[in-house]
Amino acid sequence: MSATNASTEVPMALEARDIFKHFDGVHALSGVKLSVKTGEIHALLGENGAGKSTLVKVITGIYTPDSGEILRNGESVEFANVRVANRAGIVALYQELSIIPSISVAENIMLGEQTPSKGGIVQWAELRKRAQEQLDRLNQKIPLNRLAGELSPVQQTMVAFARALATDARVLILDEPTASLTDTEIKDLFAVLRKLRDQGVAIIYVSHRLEEVFELCDRLTIMRNGETIITKDVQESNIEEVISNMVGRAAGQLYPERGTATTEVALTVEGLNGRRVKNVSFTAHKGEVLGIGGLAGSGRSELLRILAGAQKHSTGTVTVGEEALPSSPSVGKALDAGIALVPEERRSQGVILSASIQDNIALANIPSVSSLGIVSGVKISTITKRGMLDLQIKARGPHQNVGELSGGNQQKVVLAKMLARKPKVLLMDEPTRGIDVGTKAEIYRLIRELAAGGTTVIAVSSELPELIGMSDRIIIMHEGQISGEVEAAVADDELLLTYCYGKAN
Amino acid sequence: MRNKFKLLVAAAAVVALSLTGCAASGGGEADKPFKVIAFTSGNQTPVGAWWVKAVTAKAKELGWDLTMIQGDFDFQKMNPAVESAIGQGADVILDGYTDYASIGSIVSAAKDAGIPIFAMDSGTEPTDAFVSNVTTDQQGIVDSTVEALSTELGGLKGKNVMIIGHDPHPGIRMRAGLAEEAFKAAGANIAGGEIQKVQSPATGRTEALALVADYLAANPNGLDAVWVGWDDAALGASKALAEAGSSAKVTGVDATSEAIAEITAGGNFLATIEQPWPAILDTVIGYIVTYQKDGTLPSTNFETVGTTLVNKVNAAKITPSDKL
Amino acid sequence: MTTTNAPARAGQAIGRMLLQGGTVVALLLLIIFFFAMRPDIFLTFVNVKNILYQVSILAIIAGAQTVVMVVGDFDLSVGATSSLAGAVAGAQMIGGAPIWQAISVALLVGLIVGLVNGVLIAYLNLTAFVATLATMTSVVGFAFLVTEGTTLFNFPAEFNELGQGKFLNIPIPVYFALVISVIIWAVLKFTTIGRSWHAIGGNVEVSRLSGVNVRRARLLAFTVAGLVSAIGGILLAARLGSASAVQGSDNMMFSVAAVFLGMTVIKSGMANLGGTMIGVGIIGVMSNGLNILGVNAYIQQVVTGIIIILAVTLSGLKTRER
Incomplete structure (x- = not known):
């Protein structure tokens, strides 16, 4: 019977009071407060490292708090592990850990304790029936017997939702659920989330995409440095306020001033054809930031991979400055010619998580740190230190494992690794995916600095505001072809979307 | 530190x-x-x-x-x-x-x-x-086993004999080679045209068993004798013969107690060699x-x-x- | 657009089916090939019986390996555990123990080895490779201790009957293999623990976060593998009428190979019992067929490896094309 919510008789679906949690003497959470109403979508925002995921783990029973109290419907609860939390109706879905690819949709939905059984024998008919019920609640038509791994990303997310519903989740925690979804899929997802909210489910929505938060959520709570800064109705807030609360200072400008690109041609692409890419020609100038947009599957990532020598093209030429790339390129040859790629899948393609910052940087620079096949520790240490300093990588030191760094700092390691090769053309695929706002601004600033130093940066992004904000010039692709080109200074979302859907200018 | x-x-x-x-x-x-x-x-x-x-x-x-x-x-x-x-x-x-x-x-x-x-x-x-x-004396071992088979079968001319060896063991390799010469000289046919080889001594018995069983499946009544370089594999061969109902005879080398028991029982296992x-x-x-x-x-x-x-x-x- | 794509799609679909069925097709091709080479012999009752008899014990041990590999681990100690169980049963009987007691103790030994593997891997977080390699080494040592380095024999006839007897003219181990395979298949397919194994093998983290008791499930998988390996070892001792510390040691590699071949049979690429049996079939048919053709043993070994590589490569193409 708390008096804090005098306005409503209904207790909060979930409340966290004065949660403290520390690891190795470092406070991850200090006095965190969170209250989520029944039937609301509550955004949980904060930079990486602000303590969001620690809080989620405390709520779901993975971590035990040092002190503080969790209340479910007004009653104090303690969760010894995930299973106990699940039984209390609290379920978290993680972006990378949503489904088991090798088993059927029905089994994915009715996983673990939800599997109906008699005497250890699975009741398959009952299992299918109940799985179907959950899919029906979500208006999803997904064949129950399909392997979950064969589904599209959005269907996989839906299957994970269905599983959460099957456990009768009353508090649903979503971590970056839209990361791998297209715009239309996000629309479908939001419809489902609103429906769940209307059914009385409390949803905690963790995301870096602020536009989504303002479109979807009812209230928001912002965390910074392990503390909750503010809880507010979304309608009473705005993006600028959110950003300034997240970074702890006035938001300033997310994107730096544009530079003045030279007219000197750094990269010429002529008549390029690949699997998806069709007859693509363009030039990029020294010191220019060229943004490439387009829907997923439009060939934009393939174009980058071809330029980086990671994928073959059937016809066409790529010229760096005066020097034409060989017709059978490789990553090594592209690097030698001065083209470097920062890939989209940072964790699987960009860095070795289990290796140190130093080793990651050394790996891409073996020729420059070794002579006669012997690697020089001094040289490695020099380039690592310079990279860490230039990019302001926050780490204990060059020997810390990259897996322990935040997403933003991991991305900086990838950058440092590539920049140590002093590329003439730097290709970046989704340069700020999964990175918090503060680090995003740093990355944009870095891109701009590189350009000012004479590097040509070609960046693919699926976020239109980012594309406009960071680029000098934007090329949009549609079904493998360039469907439009525009100066960033005069571009807007609407125009770019028109190009994205292939509608002629 | x-x-x-x-x-x-x-x-x-x-x-x-x-x-x-x-x-x-x-x-x-x-x-x-x-x-x-x-x-x-x-x-x-x-x-x-x-x-x-x-x-x-x-x-x-x-x-x-x-x-x-x-x-x-x-x-x-x-x-x-x-x-x-x-x-x-x-x-x-x-x-x-x-x-x-x-x-x-x-x-x-x-x-x-x-x-x-x-x-x-x-x-x-x-x-x-x-x-x-x-x-x-490897030649001596071969002489006495071949002679024992010859006596039992009433001469070796035209008889079908399988030889099972194991090359990595120099003794077995040498006596298997000597046996092949001796059987050929006595006019016997070597089953499969060459010495059959067991790959690992650890699984010698199962390998020999499969070799003989499969050979008999392919050539029913196709064996009169099986000469084996050591008792463990010889026991596998004699088991295969017994299971296929063949009356072919087997000799081994080593005089293990298991082989001696088989010989005493009077089945397919005819003789083995004691090395002093x-x-x-x-x-x-x-x-x-x-x-x-x-x-x-x-x-x-x-x-x-x-x-x-x-x-x-x-x-x-x-x-x-x-x-x- | 769609009209030009349609035939290409159909062609792809057929190609994919062939690839998916690669391993089954390989088995059928092998059978057809050997049948064509020796039509008078290969598919006769006697020879088919021979093949079944020869693979029956491998089938049991491969069944044990399948359980562990469904969970996403593997067990290098299955062969050693089977030898130890055979040796323990043999030593007991020679010491005058009744057959039921000898078999029970041997099964218990297998269970304990499996339990130790399970505790090491599920609770002490050793990798399956390290843990089972270590237990394999110790278990072989125990087997040498039990047999004192010799080959144990002179078991009671009733015991040997388990491995050498026939029912309806088919050797008893074949029935054992059949029954155990069906049981393992059913456990994997119909029980909650079986489905938990599948879930864990698909993704440990998701399973754990979904409330599957991952540790207990992995412990159980290794325990089952130990127990089933022991059954295989006891039958091998009965089949040979003897027990040595190293007999059946080749079953470990062959069991892993059979499961790998089997993984290529189904879409999800997971270990599965039906596939494993096809793998066992390929290994058995290869060995028997090449013996019948009188192919040199060393060449047989080379060819067996190549067939495994071919089958697994074919299905690798399947997963790569997407």
């Missing part, structure tokens, strides 16, 4: 060990007990296990300072162990059942240290590696004792000893090789 400390401890340990090592060999010189290094790779076989026990007992009886190294068929483990023993000094080395081809590094270490190697059943041909190698290991060991020990007394080496570095055919008649009187 901690690593440095570890290093220091390790270094201290090494120094201490080498000091005690020196002290031990120094003391040996003074007291002059006769130092013998004995090694075998075959200690996991029954005969090898017997040999380890027998040599240890003899050494005790003769007052030798014995270093016994058991190799578990693992030369990578055994050879360095023997070599480091050589490094500590010895008067003689005794090799049991380990082919000289596998111990090249031991042989050269012994040569450098001027230590003679006495051996038993350690190769089928004379070699400078040993001052003496006493082994069994205790007598051979006595001979070799005798050579070492002579050398210990006045430094005399045996007149020849390779000699062979006759074997005994074990059949139904004498089976009861034979001590099985795994019960030595």
Whole structure:
């Protein structure tokens, strides 16, 4: 019977009071407060490292708090592990850990304790029936017997939702659920989330995409440095306020001033054809930031991979400055010619998580740190230190494992690794995916600095505001072809979307 | 810090060990007990296990300072162990059942240290590696088994004989080759046209079983005899014959108790060969004792000893090789 | 657009089916090939019976391996555990123990080895490779201790009957293999623990976060593998009428190979019992067929390896094309 919510008789679906949690003497959470109403979508925002995921783990029973109290419907609860939390109706879905690819949709939905059984024998008919019920609640038509791994990303997310519903989740925690979804899929997802909210489910929505938060959520709570800064109705807030609360200072400008690109041609692409890419020609100038947009599957990532020598093209030429790339390129040859790629899948393609910052940087620079096949520790240490300093990588030191760094700092390691090769053309695929706002601004600033130093940066992004904000010039692709080109200074979302859907200018 | 400390401890340990090592060999010189290094790779076989026990007992009886190294068929483990023993000094080395081809590094270490190697059943041909190698007469083994089969089958002309061997074992390889010659000379047909090979001694019995079963499936009544290089595989062959209802006869080598039991029972297993290991060991020990007394080496570095055919008649009187 | 794509799609679909069925097709091709070479022999009752008899014990041990590999681990100690169980049963009987007791103790030994593997891997977080490699080494040592390095024999006829007897002219181990395979298949398919194994093998983290008791499930998988391996080992001892410390040691590699071949059979690429049996079939048919053709043993070994590589490569193409 708390008096804090005098306005409503209904207790909060979930409340966290004065949660403290520390690891190795470092406070991850200090006095965190969170209250989520029944039937609301509550955004949980904060930079990486602000303590969001620690809080989620405390709520779901993975971590035990040092002190503080969790209340479910007004009653104090303690969760010894995930299973106990699940039984209390609290379920978290993680972006990378949503489904088991090798088993059927029905089994994915009715996983673990939800599997109906008699005497250890699975009741398959009952299992299918109940799985179907959950899919029906979500208006999803997904064949129950399909392997979950064969589904599209959005269907996989839906299957994970269905599983959460099957456990009768009353508090649903979503971590970056839209990361791998297209715009239309996000629309479908939001419809489902609103429906769940209307059914009385409390949803905690963790995301870096602020536009989504303002479109979807009812209230928001912002965390910074392990503390909750503010809880507010979304309608009473705005993006600028959110950003300034997240970074702890006035938001300033997310994107730096544009530079003045030279007219000197750094990269010429002529008549390029690949699997998806069709007859693509363009030039990029020294010191220019060229943004490439387009829907997923439009060939934009393939174009980058071809330029980086990671994928073959059937016809066409790529010229760096005066020097034409060989017709059978490789990553090594592209690097030698001065083209470097920062890939989209940072964790699987960009860095070795289990290796140190130093080793990651050394790996891409073996020729420059070794002579006669012997690697020089001094040289490695020099380039690592310079990279860490230039990019302001926050780490204990060059020997810390990259897996322990935040997403933003991991991305900086990838950058440092590539920049140590002093590329003439730097290709970046989704340069700020999964990175918090503060680090995003740093990355944009870095891109701009590189350009000012004479590097040509070609960046693919699926976020239109980012594309406009960071680029000098934007090329949009549609079904493998360039469907439009525009100066960033005069571009807007609407125009770019028109190009994205292939509608002629 | 901690690593440095570890290093220091390790270094201290090494120094201490080498000091005690020196002290031990120094003391040996003074007291002059006769130092013998004995090694075998075959200690996991029954005969090898017997040999380890027998040599240890003899050494005790003769007052030798014995270093016994058991190799578990693992030369990578055994050879360095023997070599480091050589490094500590010895008067003689005794090799049991380990082919000289596998111990090249031991042989050269012994040569450098001027230590003679006495051996038993350690190769089928004379070699400078040993001052003496006493082994069994492979030709004799083949002669008596082939003759036993010939007598049982009423001559070998036109008879179908399968030969099962195992190449990595030099003794089995040699006698299988000799058997092939002998059967061909007697006019028998070699089943499958060549010696059938078992790949691993560990699975010799199942491999031989499958070989014979499959051959009989392909050639019903296609076998009159199966000559096998060692008893364990021979037992697999005789089982396959019995299961297929064939009356073909099998011979093996080794005189294991299981083979002797089969022979006594009077099934397909006709005969095996007893190799006189205790007598051979006595001979070799005798050579070492002579050398210990006045430094005399045996007149020849390779000699062979006759074997005994074990059949139904004498089976009861034979001590099985795994019960030595 | 769609019209030009349609035939290409159909062609792809057929190609994919062939690839997916690669391993099954390989088995059928092998059978057809050997049948064509020796039509008078290969598919006769006697020879088919021979093949079944020869693979029956491998089938049991491969079944054990399948359970562990469904969970996403593997067990290098299955062969050693089977040898130890055979040796323990043999030593008991030679010591005068009744057959039921000898078999029970041997099964218990297998269970304990499996339990130890399970505790090491599920609770002490050793990798399956390290843990089972270590237990394999110790278990072989125990087997040498139990047999004193010799080959144990002279078991009671009733015991040998388990491995050598026939029912309806088909050797009893074949029935054992069949029954155990069906049981393992049913456990994997119909029980909650079986489905938990599948879930864990698909993704440990998701399973754990979904409330599957991952540790207990992995422990159970290794325990089952130990127990089933022991059954295989006891039958091998009965089949040969003897027990040595190393007999059946080739079953470990062959069991892993059979499961790998089997993984290529189904879409999800997971270990599965039906596939494993096809793998066992390929290994058995290869060995028997090549023996019948009188192919040199060394060549047989080379060819067996190549067939495994071919089958797994074919299905690798399947997963790569997407």
